[in-house]
Amino acid sequence: MPTNRATLELFAALDRSRPEPLRAQLEDAICAAITGGGLPPGTRLPASRSLAESLHVSRGVVSEAYAQIAAEGWIEVRHGAAPVVRAVPANIKRDSPSLCSVVAEAPRLDLTATAPDLSAFPRRAWAAALRKVLAEMPDAALDYGDPRGDDELRTELAAYLVRVRGAAASPEDLVITSGYTQGLWLACRALKRRGATRVAVEDPSLDDAWGTIRSAGLEVVGVPVDEHGIDPSRLDADAVLVTPAHQFPTGAVLSPERRRALLAWGGIVLEDDYDSEYRYDRAPVGTLQRLAPDRVVYLGTTSKTLAPALRLGWLLAPKDLTEAIAQERWAVDSGGPAINARAYARLIATGEVDRHLRRTRREYRERRDLLVEALTRQLPSCTVDGVAAGLHLLLRLPPGTDEDAVVRRLAERRIRVNGLNTYRLAPKDEPALVIGYGRLSKPAIAGAVDQLELTV
Numbered sequence: 001m002p003t004n005r006a007t008l009e010l011f012a013a014l015d016r017s018r019p020e021p022l023r024a025q026l027e028d029a030i031c032a033a034i035t036g037g038g039l040p041p042g043t044r045l046p047a048s049r050s051l052a053e054s055l056h057v058s059r060g061v062v063s064e065a066y067a068q069i070a071a072e073g074w075i076e077v078r079h080g081a082a083p084v085v086r087a088v089p090a091n092i093k094r095d096s097p098s099l100c101s102v103v104a105e106a107p108r109l110d111l112t113a114t115a116p117d118l119s120a121f122p123r124r125a126w127a128a129a130l131r132k133v134l135a136e137m138p139d140a141a142l143d144y145g146d147p148r149g150d151d152e153l154r155t156e157l158a159a160y161l162v163r164v165r166g167a168a169a170s171p172e173d174l175v176i177t178s179g180y181t182q183g184l185w186l187a188c189r190a191l192k193r194r195g196a197t198r199v200a201v202e203d204p205s206l207d208d209a210w211g212t213i214r215s216a217g218l219e220v221v222g223v224p225v226d227e228h229g230i231d232p233s234r235l236d237a238d239a240v241l242v243t244p245a246h247q248f249p250t251g252a253v254l255s256p257e258r259r260r261a262l263l264a265w266g267g268i269v270l271e272d273d274y275d276s277e278y279r280y281d282r283a284p285v286g287t288l289q290r291l292a293p294d295r296v297v298y299l300g301t302t303s304k305t306l307a308p309a310l311r312l313g314w315l316l317a318p319k320d321l322t323e324a325i326a327q328e329r330w331a332v333d334s335g336g337p338a339i340n341a342r343a344y345a346r347l348i349a350t351g352e353v354d355r356h357l358r359r360t361r362r363e364y365r366e367r368r369d370l371l372v373e374a375l376t377r378q379l380p381s382c383t384v385d386g387v388a389a390g391l392h393l394l395l396r397l398p399p400g401t402d403e404d405a406v407v408r409r410l411a412e413r414r415i416r417v418n419g420l421n422t423y424r425l426a427p428k429d430e431p432a433l434v435i436g437y438g439r440l441s442k443p444a445i446a447g448a449v450d451q452l453e454l455t456v
């Protein structure tokens with residue numbers, strides 16, 4: 001039963017001597033009550049007028065606080081009705097020492113650069129595709145299958161990667177994986193079998209990937225990245241993992257000279273093409289794989305376009321590596337889940353993937369424009385970088401800023417964001433925040449930038 005708002009007492013210690021506006025303090029107090037279990041899902045909150053009276057603040061303070069936390073997904077506000085507390089999902093922290101620990105306090109705003117907008121997942125289209133697939137799939141297709149993954153998806157995906165990414169793809173060279181992460185691990189295992197010992201990574205780069213490489217038994221060495229991407233002349237390894245189309249997390253594009261140098265280098269290139277679907281105001285950057293299919297392992301994922309929970313990715317390997325990779329896949333889990341794979345094949349074949357990308361590209365572009373505009377206006381001492389593509393940007397803080405302290409202060413306000421040093425093997429004194437806008441709805445952007453302005 002929803003709690004009756006007429007009798008609901010709400011504690012909020014608002015302190016006018018604190019630098020944070022009363023509105024922000026009230027937002028914090030309500031969110032703390034929600035995460036602390038004091039306001040369970042379904043609770044009706046007081047009308048803005050009565051809460052304003054009981055807290056001795058103006059009604060505008062309460063309405064603005066309600067609007068902000070509604071935009072962040074904490075409560076639901078419907079015209080003419082009392083706001084209602086929504087169910088706050090438990091958050092699994094990606095970078096926690098214990099991977100499965102549940103964060104006690106859910107962040108009010110999650111600006112980490114990992115997930116896309118999960119509310120955009122095309123549930124109806126996915127459900128329809130699954131229904132169709134289950135109705136049509138012959139019994140034999142429910143058996144163990146090809147270690148490279150479902151043949152229908154490999155066929156659809158090969159054509160899709162040729163069309164959309166200009167890749168040199170054929171169904172035989174594709175392996176469907178459980179996300180990019182498994183693809184990277186499988187490729188590393190296959191390389192280790194061939195005698196590889198060291199994999200170079202961009203510094204900075206996705207920290208999770210370092211653990212994946214190490215767990216495949218290989219050493220990780222960092223190579224610095226500048227505004228032109230990684231410098232291949234500094235490579236001393238058997239293979240290198242790169243994000244050439246949109247360097248993670250700096251947003252740099254690998255320059256033409258360095259692309260050439262990388263392709264001329266003798267080792268294997270692991271090309272992480274994690275977010276190339278989201279490109280806004282720059283020409284498409286082709287894949288390295290297309291130029292050297294015999295030396296590049298191309299890795300893709302649905303984690304940025306659809307949802308990480310699908311655990312659906314792929315790799316395109318040089319012919320002499322595909323068999324070893326398929327064997328590793330078989331050893332790990334006797335092949336991948338064919339039902340989901342076939343549903344995704346159907347979404348590609350029916351044009352649903354293209355439609356979804358067009359919709360979400362427009363949405364992310366609008367978010368990016370609003371975010372960049374607000375950051376440039378409200379934080380003029382910072383520089384915004386890496387905005388031409390993807391779902392995140394880099395906010396460079398004024399020299400001398402203590403990056404860790406900024407991240408900590410934001411965490412105290414329950415704003416989750418990573419500093420650039422999170423992604424560096426060799427930390428540097430070049431303070432910056434990596435700000436993801438996948439989970440930042442348009443109405444929540446103004447409040448997020450206000451919080452950054454107050455903290456930086």
Ligand SMILES: Cc1ncc(COP(=O)(O)O)c(C=O)c1O
Binds near residue numbers: 274
């Ligand atoms: C640089 C980079 N590569 C790849 C991925 C996707 O990994 P996966 O497909 O294993 O979810 C991510 C997700 O955050 C990423 O940031």
